[in-house]
Amino acid sequence: MSDKIIQITEMNKWFGDFQVLKNINLEVEKNKKIVVCGPSGSGKSTLIRCINRLEEHQQGSIIVDGNELTEDTKDIEKIRAEVGMVFQQFNLFPHLSILDNCTLAPIWVKKMPKKEAEDLALQHLEKVQIADQANKYPGQLSGGQQQRCAIARALCMEPKIMLFDEPTSALDPEMIKEVLDAMVNLAKAGMTMIVVTHEMGFAKEVADEVIFMDEGMIVERAETKEFFANPKSDRTKLFLSQIL
Amino acid sequence: MNKLNFLQPDKNNIYTYLYTGVILVVLSIFIVFFNSFFNKDIVSFLPGPISFFLPLILGFIGLHLIRIDYSGYKFLDAINKNINTNNFNAFLSLLIVFVIIKSLPPLLSWFILDANIAGDSKDVCTGSGACWTYIKIWFNRFMYGMYPNPEQWRINLSFIALAFLGCVGFFATEKFKKYLTLYYVVVYPIIAFFFIFFFISGGPIFFDFSYGIIAAIISIILGFFIPSKFKMYYFIIVPITIYILLKYVFFYEELIELGKLEALEWVETGAWGGLSLTFIVSFFCLIFCFPIGLFLSLGRRSDLPIIKYISIGMIEFWRGVPLITVLFMSSVMFPMFLPEDMFIDKLVRVIIAISLFEAAYVAEVIRGGLQALPRGQYDAAKSLGMGYWKMHILVILPQALKLVIPGIANTFLALVKDTPLIFVVGLLEIVGMLNLAKTNPEWLGFAMEGYVFASVLFFIICYAMSKYSYNLEQKYKTER
Numbered sequence: 001m002s003d004k005i006i007q008i009t010e011m012n013k014w015f016g017d018f019q020v021l022k023n024i025n026l027e028v029e030k031n032k033k034i035v036v037c038g039p040s041g042s043g044k045s046t047l048i049r050c051i052n053r054l055e056e057h058q059q060g061s062i063i064v065d066g067n068e069l070t071e072d073t074k075d076i077e078k079i080r081a082e083v084g085m086v087f088q089q090f091n092l093f094p095h096l097s098i099l100d101n102c103t104l105a106p107i108w109v110k111k112m113p114k115k116e117a118e119d120l121a122l123q124h125l126e127k128v129q130i131a132d133q134a135n136k137y138p139g140q141l142s143g144g145q146q147q148r149c150a151i152a153r154a155l156c157m158e159p160k161i162m163l164f165d166e167p168t169s170a171l172d173p174e175m176i177k178e179v180l181d182a183m184v185n186l187a188k189a190g191m192t193m194i195v196v197t198h199e200m201g202f203a204k205e206v207a208d209e210v211i212f213m214d215e216g217m218i219v220e221r222a223e224t225k226e227f228f229a230n231p232k233s234d235r236t237k238l239f240l241s242q243i244l
Numbered sequence: 245m246n247k248l249n250f251l252q253p254d255k256n257n258i259y260t261y262l263y264t265g266v267i268l269v270v271l272s273i274f275i276v277f278f279n280s281f282f283n284k285d286i287v288s289f290l291p292g293p294i295s296f297f298l299p300l301i302l303g304f305i306g307l308h309l310i311r312i313d314y315s316g317y318k319f320l321d322a323i324n325k326n327i328n329t330n331n332f333n334a335f336l337s338l339l340i341v342f343v344i345i346k347s348l349p350p351l352l353s354w355f356i357l358d359a360n361i362a363g364d365s366k367d368v369c370t371g372s373g374a375c376w377t378y379i380k381i382w383f384n385r386f387m388y389g390m391y392p393n394p395e396q397w398r399i400n401l402s403f404i405a406l407a408f409l410g411c412v413g414f415f416a417t418e419k420f421k422k423y424l425t426l427y428y429v430v431v432y433p434i435i436a437f438f439f440i441f442f443f444i445s446g447g448p449i450f451f452d453f454s455y456g457i458i459a460a461i462i463s464i465i466l467g468f469f470i471p472s473k474f475k476m477y478y479f480i481i482v483p484i485t486i487y488i489l490l491k492y493v494f495f496y497e498e499l500i501e502l503g504k505l506e507a508l509e510w511v512e513t514g515a516w517g518g519l520s521l522t523f524i525v526s527f528f529c530l531i532f533c534f535p536i537g538l539f540l541s542l543g544r545r546s547d548l549p550i551i552k553y554i555s556i557g558m559i560e561f562w563r564g565v566p567l568i569t570v571l572f573m574s575s576v577m578f579p580m581f582l583p584e585d586m587f588i589d590k591l592v593r594v595i596i597a598i599s600l601f602e603a604a605y606v607a608e609v610i611r612g613g614l615q616a617l618p619r620g621q622y623d624a625a626k627s628l629g630m631g632y633w634k635m636h637i638l639v640i641l642p643q644a645l646k647l648v649i650p651g652i653a654n655t656f657l658a659l660v661k662d663t664p665l666i667f668v669v670g671l672l673e674i675v676g677m678l679n680l681a682k683t684n685p686e687w688l689g690f691a692m693e694g695y696v697f698a699s700v701l702f703f704i705i706c707y708a709m710s711k712y713s714y715n716l717e718q719k720y721k722t723e724r
Contacts, residue, residue, distance in 0.1 A: 049623075052626075052627055054623050054626060054627065077629050077630070077631050078629070080626060080627055080628070080629040081628070081629030082629075083627070084627070085623075085624075085627035087620055087623065087624065087627075089618070089620050090620075091618075091620035091621060091623060091624035092624070093621065093624070093625075093639055093643075094643065095642050095643050095646065095720070104628070104638060104639075105628035105629060105630065108630070108634055108638060109628060109629045109630055109634065150624075153628070154627070154628075157628060157629065
């Protein structure tokens with residue numbers, strides 16, 4: 001049991017009358033890289049936002065690192081601090097410099113001394129290769145640089161799990177590669193990752209497993225090679241034929 | 245020589261057009277100038293209507309002639325671009341210039357040339373201009389109201405001290421920068437309150453004030469030697485201890501004796517007035533209405549229904565009633581609800597009333613800023629493990645407040661200009677004092693000078709505030 005870092009059982013979620021997630025069962029083991037794909041509106045983003053409890057689920061249970069996500073807010077902040085998240089729109093804090101973006105949460109949430117937090121931030125910025133931009137503001141950076149900064153910001157909290165919500169969808173093609181490179185390096189370093197993406201190349205390169213979702217359900221879950229070589233469901237075949 | 249076409253000036257023969265045009269424009273301005281300053285119509289030999297419109301016609305033709313695109317002369321191009329783009333704009337520009345020239349002589353003569361400032365009674369004001377003697381004689385009253393003359397140094401000293409303490413932020417070194425917010429939000433208002441309440445108000449209570457100041461100074465000096473770990477407790481416990489020691493142990497004997505005396509004469513708030521009261525009221529209302537408004541705006545967006553509906557109720561109530569009735573109620577109705585022996589000073593009641601009133605407006609302005617932030621900012625802050633307060637203080641409010649600086653400045657300016665309304669409860673700040681002075685039988689008939697004076701003062705205050713808000717805007721501008 002101990003290596004199951006995320007356990008979702010019988011989870012249902014509605015937005016008003018509309019059921020976005022239907023009967024989701026998902027277990028993720030430690031250090032596994034999982035890619036979630038599927039057509040838009042299929043509930044991929046909502047699923048990983050639920051893992052961070054940015055959205056609340058109405059039925060079923062989500063257990064992250066041994067803690068069940070419930071109404072109790074105190075717990076939620078502790079769990080969120082251990083789950084890093086990267087957004088489609090970067091969501092950097094525009095009023096802070098890149099360095100301050102990275103050190104804000106370690107200093108105020110983890111109570112880390114400022115010096116230590118800055119060293120840590122520079123380390124992570126170095127890893128995503130934007131350490132030289134540390135004193136600029138987000139508005140002065142390109143999209144790709146901003147997204148890499150967002151990755152570094154999440155890493156500064158030293159999370160156990162990283163969630164990526166379509167991290168490359170808002171970027172132009174040339175910048176996608178630099179962000180994907182940063183993610184590949186992260187994967188190779190052994191991070192547990194759940195990535196919602198349409199980049200099948202990335203999936204093939206690093207993912208252990210691929211999940212295909214449609215209309216709020218997990219249609220297919222398979223080892224990466226298996227998934228691309230012989231998908232079982234017709235819906236998956238159709239999707240793959242269109243995207244590849 | 246190229247053919248001259250006066251309907252379509254162009255770059256050929258540029259000097260011909262230029263000289264003719266400039267001469268015509270200068271001539272037109274000269275006619276108006278002569279007419280206005282020397283009261284002589286030098287074109288009176290022409291029939292009436294023509295002589296009246298002649299400057300306009302001449303200037304109009306002149307401007308038409310110098311309207312040459314890309315002439316190569318920077319100055320000419322600048323004029324053409326800014327005030328002379330087409331016939332209609334040329335016409336308007338001329339009209340504005342003429343109106344300014346026309347209105348200058350009467351203004352000059354009223355304000356300066358025919359005005360009186362010498363002497364110290366109404367009799368010297370014989371000219372047709374303004375009587376600045378009136379302002380000069382009443383100046384003291386306009387500044388300090390009915391505050392007794394020998395005690396006015398207390399007001400001056402307080403204001404100078406507060407201004408000095410307010411500037412501390414500019415001199416703070418890097419090490420103390422992080423405490424500045426705390427200082428301005430908590431410490432400074434308290435110091436200001438103590439100054440105004442104990443120093444300007446005076447009375448025996450002044451001793452408590454001086455003990456408090458001594459206690460604060462000693463504890464701050466000692467504070468440098470205390471490890472930062474204990475500082476929070478230290479700054480609560482030590483000042484209170486020193487204060488109690490001073491009051492009840494060391495100076496106990498003296499206090500009993502001196503308590504009967506008054507170190508500073510007590511001046512009741514009813515006697516305060518003039519510009520200093522304007523400052524006091526605006527200052528405290530600004531300080532109090534901002535945090536109240538901030539909490540109301542957060543409360544209105546809260547998920548907790550009780551807080552949410554209380555905030556909505558507060559905001560809608562205060563926005564829905566006129567300020568003048570609020571002030572009236574604060575002075576007439578409110579004391580009726582208090583227990584018999586309880587008394588709250590009139591000025592305090594007025595400040596609370598205005599603060600609550602303006603807080604409702606501030607709340608809605610800030611809410612506008614909060615709503616302008618994308619949801620992603622909330623998501624990002626939450627995903628980093630921040631709770632409600634950390635998220636708001638570190639991420640949301642710095643951005644939202646930056647967005648609403650113009651709106652807040654707007655509200656604050658309105659607040660400053662609303663302060664004259666406190667006359668309804670009998671407090672006379674500068675406009676109130678003006679009204680009092682103009683009904684003085686010895687100085688009847690100088691209302692105009694008074695209002696001009698007050699307008700100038702208000703303009704200076706408000707313009708300084710709006711400039712400051714603009715500077716803040718520039719200072720916190722970062723590209724999004």
